[in-house]
Amino acid sequence: MTSPGRPLKTGPNGRPVRPFVMPASFAGKLYVWHLLLMRRAVQLGVLLLFVGTVRWGWELAGRPVLTGNLSSSELFGLVPLADPFATLQIMMTGHLPLQELLLGAAIILVFYALLGGRTWCSWVCPINMVTDLSAWLRRRLNISDVFHLSRNIRYTVLALALVLSVLTGVAAFEWISPISMLHRELIYAIGLGWTAVLGIFLFDLFILRNGWCGHLCPLGAFYALLGRLAQVRVGFDTPSCTHCGECARLCPEPQVLNLKEAAAAGMIASGECSNCGRCISVCPEDTLQFRLRYLIDTPNPSETTEPRQRRAA
Amino acid sequence: MDKPAITRRDFFTRVGQGAALAATGGLIWSYLLRQQAQATPYAIRPPGALAEADFNASCIKCGQCVDACPYDTLKLATADAGIPIGTPYFIPRETPCYMCEDIPCVPVCPTGALDQALDDIDNSRMGLAVIDIENCLSWQGLRCEICFRECPLQGRAISIEHHPRRISKHAMFVPLVHSDACTGCGICEKACPTEKAAIRVLQADLVQGEIGDHYRLGWTIDSPITQDFKAATDAAASSAPATGLDYLNEGAP
Numbered sequence: 001m002t003s004p005g006r007p008l009k010t011g012p013n014g015r016p017v018r019p020f021v022m023p024a025s026f027a028g029k030l031y032v033w034h035l036l037l038m039r040r041a042v043q044l045g046v047l048l049l050f051v052g053t054v055r056w057g058w059e060l061a062g063r064p065v066l067t068g069n070l071s072s073s074e075l076f077g078l079v080p081l082a083d084p085f086a087t088l089q090i091m092m093t094g095h096l097p098l099q100e101l102l103l104g105a106a107i108i109l110v111f112y113a114l115l116g117g118r119t120w121c122s123w124v125c126p127i128n129m130v131t132d133l134s135a136w137l138r139r140r141l142n143i144s145d146v147f148h149l150s151r152n153i154r155y156t157v158l159a160l161a162l163v164l165s166v167l168t169g170v171a172a173f174e175w176i177s178p179i180s181m182l183h184r185e186l187i188y189a190i191g192l193g194w195t196a197v198l199g200i201f202l203f204d205l206f207i208l209r210n211g212w213c214g215h216l217c218p219l220g221a222f223y224a225l226l227g228r229l230a231q232v233r234v235g236f237d238t239p240s241c242t243h244c245g246e247c248a249r250l251c252p253e254p255q256v257l258n259l260k261e262a263a264a265a266g267m268i269a270s271g272e273c274s275n276c277g278r279c280i281s282v283c284p285e286d287t288l289q290f291r292l293r294y295l296i297d298t299p300n301p302s303e304t305t306e307p308r309q310r311r312a313a
Numbered sequence: 314m315d316k317p318a319i320t321r322r323d324f325f326t327r328v329g330q331g332a333a334l335a336a337t338g339g340l341i342w343s344y345l346l347r348q349q350a351q352a353t354p355y356a357i358r359p360p361g362a363l364a365e366a367d368f369n370a371s372c373i374k375c376g377q378c379v380d381a382c383p384y385d386t387l388k389l390a391t392a393d394a395g396i397p398i399g400t401p402y403f404i405p406r407e408t409p410c411y412m413c414e415d416i417p418c419v420p421v422c423p424t425g426a427l428d429q430a431l432d433d434i435d436n437s438r439m440g441l442a443v444i445d446i447e448n449c450l451s452w453q454g455l456r457c458e459i460c461f462r463e464c465p466l467q468g469r470a471i472s473i474e475h476h477p478r479r480i481s482k483h484a485m486f487v488p489l490v491h492s493d494a495c496t497g498c499g500i501c502e503k504a505c506p507t508e509k510a511a512i513r514v515l516q517a518d519l520v521q522g523e524i525g526d527h528y529r530l531g532w533t534i535d536s537p538i539t540q541d542f543k544a545a546t547d548a549a550a551s552s553a554p555a556t557g558l559d560y561l562n563e564g565a566p
Contacts, residue, residue, distance in 0.1 A: 054380055064380070071399075072375035072423045080423060086373050090424060093370035101373065101423040156331070160339050168346045170369045175346050175398060180374060184389055184399055188376055191391020193398075 011242025020246040020282040035277035042123045046070075050187050070124070070183050071174065072104060080104035085161075085222040089171035092162050109226065115275075117227020121213060121220050122276035126186065127179050130197055131213045134204035135252060146207045151214055151255060151272070154221035161218045173218050210252045213274075220274075227271030234273060234280060235291030236262035247279035247288060267291060349397045354516050356402040357497065359387055360410065360437035361419045361427040365516075372426040374399030378418035384411050387418060405499020405514045410439060412465050412498050435466060440497030440514040441521060442471070442490045448511040451487045454478075460501035460512050461488050469494035471501060488512070492521060 009017040023029055030037075049066040050073070052058035058065045063077040072082040082104030090097055112120055122128055164172035174180060178200055181193035200212045213220055241259065248254040256270035257279065268279075268288075280288045319327075353365045359378050362368050378401050379387040386408045390396040403410060412434045419427045431437060442460075450457035451473075464471040469491065476485040490512075499514040 054376070067380045067421070068375040068377045068423075072373045072377065074377065074421070074423075082373070082375075082423060090371055090373060095367065095371040095424070097371065097373075097424040098422075098429070101425075104423060153334075156335055157338070160335060160342065164339060164343055164346065168343050168350075169366060170346055170350060170397075171373070172342065172346060174374060175349055176342070180399060181392055184374065184376065185391055188379060188389045189391055192393035193391060196392065 011244070013239055013242060015240075015242050015285075017242045017244045018284045019244065020284045032281050035281055039123050039276065040129070043126065043129060046124055047126060047183070047186060050183075054187050069180070069187055070126075071180055072101060079107070081108055083219075084109045084226075085219050086171060086174050088222075089161060089165040089174055092165035093169050093171060094166075112223060113226055113229045114231045116230035116232045116273070117223040117225070117271050118220060118274035119227075119230075119232065120223050121217075122274040125179060125219075126183050127197070127200065127217075128213065130182075130201050131204050131210070131252075134201050135210060138205055138209060143206060145209055149208060149211075149215050151253075153215055154217060154224070157216055158218040158221040158225075177219070178212075179217075179219060214252055224271040227273065230271065230275075231293045232275060233267040233269065233291055233293050234275065234277070235267045235289050236265070237287045237289070238263040238266070240285045241287040242285060244284060246282045246284060250278040250282055252276065252278075267293065352396050354519055356390070356396040356400065357405060357440045357499065357514055357516070359401050359403070359418045359427055360412075360416055360434060360439055360496070361422075361429075361431035362439070363426055363428060365518075368426050369397060369400070371424045372400050373424050375423065376401070377421040377423065378427060381417040381421045383413065383417065384408060386410050403499070405440075405497075405502040406510055407503075409499035409503045409514075410496075411500070412437075412496065435494075435496060437496045437498075438517065440499070441492055441517040442495050442497065442499075442501050442512050442514050443520045444488060444490060445511045445513070446487075448507055448509075449488070450507060450511070451485065454482065454485050456486060457506065458486060458488060459504050459506055463500050463504040465498060465500060466494050466496065470496065492517065 011017050022032060049058070050069055053065045053067055060076060064074075065076065067074050067077070068081075070083060071086050072080070074080055080100045080103050082101050084105040087097060087101055087105035090101075161173040178193070178196035182197045185191050185193040203211045204213075208215060236259075241263075243259060248257045251257055253270075253272045253274065256268050256273040258270075261270075262268055275290070277290070280290065350369060353369060358368060359382075363371065374389065376389045379389055386403045387401045388394075388403060390398055390400050390402055392398055394402075396402050414434060416431060416434050416437075419429065419431055422429070444452075444460075446452040458473055461467060461471045461473050471488050471490055473486050474489050476487060478484060497514045497517070501512045502510045502514050505512050
């Protein structure tokens with residue numbers, strides 16, 4: 001595995017540290033990319049359902065497939081869905097929405113509470129494709145940050161969005177959200193919303209790595225808080241990990257890959273993890289795998305020094 | 314690992330920095346919101362829209378009203394529309410509201426920004442038509458009256474007044490808009506044949522004046538002051554008019 005000239009490093013489990021090697025075969029590459037491709041398929045698929053229903057009148061059994069947009073929508077003309085953060089902001093303005101919206105927000109809230117909070121960010125949010133492109137280019141061009149910003153600032157932005165909704169009487173984030181702007185204009189009519197998206201792209205590319213999604217976005221912060229209840233998590237199989245660090249190199253939220261905490265919990269427990277699965281794809285030891293939280297047997301930290309039998313892939 | 318000790322001074326500095334960051338960010342943010350909200354008087358909203366402040370507070374910008382509109386009248390404001398981003402509106406000169414009887418745009422609204430109690434489209438108040446009498450063809454003396462003929466509430470929202478003029482010019486037939494019936498659908502604005510519409514729909518607040526309570530229109534109210542007039546008119550009405558004198562032909566054969 002390691003080239004003969006290189007000194008052999010070993011991980012804390014005594015195994016040699018192997019780097020991630022992109023397979024040469026197309027099938028092997030496809031396997032590495034399968035989560036990425038699935039994410040793109042879901043992101044574009046959700047967008048397509050909206051566009052198809054609004055612009056081309058897609059129906060199933062005589063019912064419109066998905067009307068509205070990610071702020072609030074209706075599935076098959078029956079099931080209301082709503083952005084719980086937008087709903088919360090509207091309630092902060094002092095307006096009590098109809099039950100339909102509250103029900104829709106509750107459905108989405110439960111859905112992402114089970115599926116992992118920021119799973120929304122990596123699997124549905126249209127801005128993700130933009131910021132992923134920034135991050136990819138940034139790695140290629142090796143651009144350094146202009147300044148440092150705490151990743152916790154997003155929680156301040158979240159609090160501000162709620163406070164400003166009370167003070168100004170409008171849903172503060174919804175009125176400036178580049179996410180909604182992009183999504184709306186893709187579905188309904190193209191306007192100048194793309195300039196906000198370009199701003200995010202440039203900010204992420206040249207100014208701050210993961211600047212928008214990882215530092216500022218209050219919607220991501222909202223889902224990060226919800227993600228603490230998440231059932232779908234990236235499981236962490238402590239004995240197989242060699243601390244090679246491949247996962248943290250690609251992770252858009254590398255602070256969640258605290259291996260000590262991961263070993264103690266048996267998973268990546270932080271709500272800031274967006275279940276994007278990049279770490280899973282590049283982990284050379286298959287230490288990281290999607291797991292259901294209640295199925296994860298939390299190992300006692302004192303026992304984890306003993307290498308466990310590696311799970312079958 | 315222990316964190317490096319924080320002095321009291323450091324602590325207060327950091328609290329101050331955090332508060333300043335939140336405050337400056339919040340001020341810029343609220344400025345953006347205020348800027349957008351200022352444009353709201355220029356938006357003609359879907360039927361049943363709550364009063365502007367309430368509408369702004371409650372609309373979630375989902376576009377379900379836009380999807381429901383069979384005439385593609387409604388649009389969601391793009392970032393450059395000059396109207397609060399993402400809110401529904403329409404431009405009557407392009408496509409007016411055709412006042413569907415079942416009002417499909419209202420029941421799909423999930424937040425109640427469109428009043429679910431609206432069950433008669435005639436009761437909607439999207440705006441108020443106003444006439445530029447300097448450019449209205451009818452006010453020039455032509456027989457246009459297209460707005461009146463197109464008006465879905467013909468005779469109630471727009472009526473034709475007949476203004477007689479001096480001899481050699483025929484009477485003018487001019488349209489008048491009545492705010493108690495006009496829904497602001499904009500069909501008149503769409504139909505107006507002038508280069509730029511001489512009848513336009515605007516939010517009623519922008520164009521409607523208010524008389525004020527201190528003006529007493531004596532002939533419309535019954536009060537201790539006006540009762541005399543009323544009695545006199547009653548008396549005049551009850552007594553039969555005097556018969557005219559037919560003296561011109563007096564003594565004729």
